[in-house]
Amino acid sequence: MIADPIKIEYILKTKFKNFPKGVFYRERFRELLGDGIFNSDDDKWKEQRRIATSEMHTSRFVIEKQVNSSRDHTIDLQELLLRFTFDNVCVAAFGVDPGCLGLDLPDIPFAKAFEDATEYSLFRFLVPAFIWKTMRLFNVSKEKKLKNAVQIVHEFAETTVKNRKADLNKPGKLDRDPCDLLSRLIKMQENQLSKNSTQNFTDKFLKDFCISFILAGRDTSSVALVWFFWLVHEHPNVEAKILHEITAILSQRETKDGLNDVVFQAEELDKMVYLQAALSESLRLYPSVPIDFKQAKEDDVFPDGMKIPKGHRVLYHVYAMGRLKSIWGEDSSEFKPERWFKDGEYASENQFRYVVFNAGPRLCVGKKFAYTQMKMVAASILLRYKVKVVKGQVITPKVTTTLYMKHGLSVTFEPRQLVGK
């Protein structure tokens, strides 16, 4: 297990490979999306962000309805946010809203199967391979459940791919030019085929690509937000600064909407640098992916002379790195968004010291999308409510591949009167 930026830079700059092979279409993600759809400032990306933010805003209303219907009751914020990001990433991937955030918080078979599949496949990392392989051979226990869950996920994805292809071929069927990942891949393929390119995405490829994307973007932003809301509750001075920033940005608008009608525009979210710093700071202390690992493609030697034989896995401890005094200084355990500013300007940290989104050629493809999504939710809720954490609950991380709160986060929402005039 390492926590050294120099070694991490060495690992992530191509020497090591991702493990396990085939979980994500990593190379293809880079090639097809990398700096295009999700990360550039071109018009397509702006349009994607415009649609994504208005969809997030719609979800904000649903969250608000939940809040109203549970007034005077506590609500598990983590569960609500997990449902929100699942719906949201499915819209981004497939253009389909599974409806997990419905008012009665319904059980959606596809979402449940997705969750089960993730949990049961984690088992394969925890036991020697011969154990789970034997269970798979006899189709028993966790392997049997995994098989069933995977089947539900695949059936849903297959139907979605088929329907989307059919809709794209029927003029007038879709009310706007769709921006979701699946539609873009299908269109990209059609354009290339018309140029006699050899590029050909099978339905299986399209399906697996979208499933991998949902897997990567599903819980990461929601758990980040739940730790953020808890830290903000514990630091009223930070909350006051965030509110000050949001209201200052709103006051620059030419037309003044009533508070309830405010929908943040992507450009306004870009200006929320203190909020961005507070989110980055929260992720430093509670990274959504707390431990990551890569595997040596061949016998290798680290810059300090340490030998790594072919096939060996190197784990790096993102959680520990976020708290190292050697990187962050004596106050490394404190929640201080101010540390992200240099000469009054927001300054990103060196990627290999802050590996929360991975780094270099493996930097998270959804990073910008995630910040837009998190800022939209945080600003929309904080503007309207004080999120009050119920006293006496135990706040502790759950040790798994994603840093959930073990017991969720019970909160109440107190409507604000003060802002937005």
Ligand code: HEM
């Ligand atoms: C706070 C939110 C997020 C965090 C902390 C985060 C973190 C990460 C990390 C650490 C990796 C590298 C995993 C590895 O290679 O070992 C990664 C990869 C990836 N992430 Fe994110 N992520 C977030 C949100 C998202 C969202 C919202 C999406 C999609 C909409 C997304 C899409 C991806 C994809 C496609 C990859 C694979 C990229 C590649 O391997 O080249 N992420 N993310």
